[in-house]
Amino acid sequence: MSRKLKFIADTMLGSLARWLRMLGYDTLYSRDYSDKEILELASKDSRIILTRDLSLHRKAQKRDLKSIYLEDESIQGKLALLALKLKINLELNPDNSRCPICNGILVRTSKEDVLNKVPKKIIELHENFWICTSCGKVYWKGKH
Secondary structure (H helix, E strand, O other): OOOOOOEOOOOOOOOHHHHHHOOOOEEEEEEOHHHHHHHHHHHHHOEEEEEEHHHHHHHHOOOOOEEEEOOOHHHHHHHHHHHHHHHHOOOOOOOOOOOOOOOOOOEOOHHHHHOOOOOHHHHHHOOOOEEEEOOOOOOOOOOO
């Protein structure tokens, strides 16, 4: 399946939401979403619900919403299950990534555009930069 899949993650899956965003998947997440809000957003936007809450999973099924119940504690286990069930691509490509913080779209940008936004040492060490079109955060390959 393609990166056109859209997800909404429950309050227990913040790390998974960030990883899916970095992998390029449109993934909604907020610690403040109620079950009702998750169900409504999933229905409205045709999103797949990702949850560790069996009650929420069952509510979604009763409404004929696509939901995946994730029992595995590890991020690797959760991603492996999604790759198996949904054929999601686990290859990290910054040109396809979304902002792990806000879910905005990342676009490649020049060193000149980020001179005053990242430490000088980062500018010296890296050639490629991406900026979030929503929150303005700058990304590069490597540790942040």
